Amino acid sequence: MKKIDKLVLNAFWGPFFLTLAVVIFIFLMRLILVYFVDLFGKDLGIDLYFELFFYFGLITIPIALPLAMLLSTLMTFGKLGEFFELTAIKSAGISIGRAMRPIFVVASLITVFAFWFNNVALPWANLKGYRLLYDIKTTKTTLNIKEGIFYNDLPGYSIKVMKKYPDNKTLKGVIIYDHSKNDGNKHVTLADSALMYTMMDKQYLVFELYNGHDYVEDADRTSSSDATDHASHGFTKSKIVMSLAAFDMHKTEEDQFKHHQIMRNVVELSQDADSLKTLTQDYRKNFYEAAKSYYLYSLKTLPTPLLPEQKKVMANEGDWVGKKIKTQIKPNPYQHLDFAISQSKNMISFAESNAYTVSSKLEDLQKTNLEWHHKFTNAFAIFVMFLIGAPLGAIIKKGGFGMPVVVAISFFILMYVMTQQGDKLAKEGKLIVQLGAWISNVILFSIGVYFFTKARNDSRLFESDVYTMAIAKIKERLSKSTLIEKILRKLGFKFANN
Numbered sequence: 001m002k003k004i005d006k007l008v009l010n011a012f013w014g015p016f017f018l019t020l021a022v023v024i025f026i027f028l029m030r031l032i033l034v035y036f037v038d039l040f041g042k043d044l045g046i047d048l049y050f051e052l053f054f055y056f057g058l059i060t061i062p063i064a065l066p067l068a069m070l071l072s073t074l075m076t077f078g079k080l081g082e083f084f085e086l087t088a089i090k091s092a093g094i095s096i097g098r099a100m101r102p103i104f105v106v107a108s109l110i111t112v113f114a115f116w117f118n119n120v121a122l123p124w125a126n127l128k129g130y131r132l133l134y135d136i137k138t139t140k141t142t143l144n145i146k147e148g149i150f151y152n153d154l155p156g157y158s159i160k161v162m163k164k165y166p167d168n169k170t171l172k173g174v175i176i177y178d179h180s181k182n183d184g185n186k187h188v189t190l191a192d193s194a195l196m197y198t199m200m201d202k203q204y205l206v207f208e209l210y211n212g213h214d215y216v217e218d219a220d221r222t223s224s225s226d227a228t229d230h231a232s233h234g235f236t237k238s239k240i241v242m243s244l245a246a247f248d249m250h251k252t253e254e255d256q257f258k259h260h261q262i263m264r265n266v267v268e269l270s271q272d273a274d275s276l277k278t279l280t281q282d283y284r285k286n287f288y289e290a291a292k293s294y295y296l297y298s299l300k301t302l303p304t305p306l307l308p309e310q311k312k313v314m315a316n317e318g319d320w321v322g323k324k325i326k327t328q329i330k331p332n333p334y335q336h337l338d339f340a341i342s343q344s345k346n347m348i349s350f351a352e353s354n355a356y357t358v359s360s361k362l363e364d365l366q367k368t369n370l371e372w373h374h375k376f377t378n379a380f381a382i383f384v385m386f387l388i389g390a391p392l393g394a395i396i397k398k399g400g401f402g403m404p405v406v407v408a409i410s411f412f413i414l415m416y417v418m419t420q421q422g423d424k425l426a427k428e429g430k431l432i433v434q435l436g437a438w439i440s441n442v443i444l445f446s447i448g449v450y451f452f453t454k455a456r457n458d459s460r461l462f463e464s465d466v467y468t469m470a471i472a473k474i475k476e477r478l479s480k481s482t483l484i485e486k487i488l489r490k491l492g493f494k495f496a497n498n
Helices: 002-036 046-082 083-089 101-138 266-294 310-317 319-328 335-396 403-427 433-456 464-479 482-490
Strands: 157-164 170-178 189-201 204-217 229-241
Touching: 002 046, 002 266, 046 101, 046 335, 046 403, 083 157, 157 482, 170 204, 189 229, 266 335, 310 482, 335 403, 403 433
Parallel strands: none
Antiparallel strands: 157 170, 170 189, 189 204, 204 229
């Protein structure tokens, strides 16, 4: 490795890892803000949250890598240009392409790593992360009994506390309805005061009740018993133990999630796409075969319900008379029309149901194909960001977190918007899947090639004096025409006297 390579790489790695960490942190903060109510207040343990953040940190890496590559290359070559190190490199006879070679190699290696990550690690992280997030979201909030309000989140009980002291254990004026037998409000306990605490590693909630009464209606009384019969007894001290199993987090089977597109690798997505394509073709083929039964020409005989007069005679005279009546009495002329209308309605209903099924399968097929292409596009986006960032930094010649951050975020937003629009149009069938998935990379790759060409030619693309001189030349050419000069003077333009 030559000194120029060490110089460029030393300037690259610091901003790259710093940007990567900052972007991952920002996306994790977004996760916390979106799911704040679902994540916290459930007493699940800090290790569970660290596990969740670890999985979602891995999930955000494919998004963070292109932005980190773009910003770090912008800062690297912007800093080298700002301190005239690029000028010294060029004066030594080294081209800008040669100066970018070490970052080119690094960008290529990171692109290959990103494809492996998208294909192997990302489906695993998606499966683990979203399954854990679902389990946390479906876990009940930690027991939180408030003063003067019935608390009904504990299965089988309804609890009301008149006053709750600051230690969160001592209670005043406790009412407990026992609904564990699902027989209504037949068992109620009143207590003047109580102590509330948990035991056996928070598996059970205990109420130690003092100076109260227990009222129980006789649920086993016969119909001849007095409807007001009930049992009541007072107590100085009593204890009620309730299970807190409803507040435990239950792990969902991963099989319920693993068939989603983001949980699959390239091979599995290809197999899913083939299956969906075959299934869609079968639905269409079966529709054409099944639809024939709704058309009149496919029926050998039409249903001919008898008229009331025919039924009456056949009931009195016998079957041979009925046959004769069928030939003599003219049938209802609207009978076949009603049957045709009924068949048409059935056909429409069958067609709509089949069309909805086919469109649903086609939408799943589009999503599967898009996800397959995104395994490649998300990785190739890293190389595209290098191709934009490195030459653009050499042209701008500004290091630090000022101009490079603004430019990087602008191109990242442009990439994100084009990717989302391409996916949307592909899902709607307005674009082929290949074009919808790759349109962002194709456009940005063209922009990167343009910037690289300008950087090789020492273009002053972003220097204001270049445009000032161009405007001055245009004014000078326009001033040669007397008619145009007069018009411009009337519009307020001023020209130097020759």
